[in-house]
């Protein structure tokens with residue numbers, strides 16, 4: 001799992017997977033998040049991060065919906081590890097932080113929790129619940145915090161039933177073309 005082709009194959013094989021409490025398949029969710037990022041004028045790297053932020057869900061061998069079984073699959077970490085090796089932190093860091101962004105937003109915006117999907121609510125408790133003050137300050141200081149918060153907004157909005165590309169192959173072609181436009185960038189300042 002260290003090149004774009006294997007990621008495309010994984011989506012082709014497991015993209016139809018759906019989670020209890022979510023109204024879309026993994027591939028439709030990925031596609032929707034990518035469309036929302038592009039419409040918002042996000043960089044190519046952040047668009048790709050949006051497409052691939054839940055890659056970690058596809059990397060696991062867990063069956064069913066892990067949160068229902070009380071399991072946190074730590075998908076933000078497993079996905080970010082793969083993406084960092086291929087494209088670097090501009091893609092991997094917003095992915096790594098998209099769960100932290102949820103914990104931050106729940107702690108800082110009272111109305112945010114009400115908009116979460118049932119699976120996001122279930123996973124929140126397993127992921128540590130709302131951030132405390134120290135965690136919020138640390139999160140705010142991360143150079144990728146804004147990217148992660150933007151990604152999170154598309155993540156939460158990208159769960160609309162019935163909104164998808166004409167078919168899975170078209171979605172994968174779109175993803176492939178975006179992958180080709182994003183090149184590896186090492187950590188800034190490194």
Ligand SMILES: [Fe+2]
Pocket residue numbers: 053054075098
């Ligand atoms: Fe996620």
Ligand SMILES: [Fe+2]
Pocket residue numbers: 029053054155
């Ligand atoms: Fe997601």
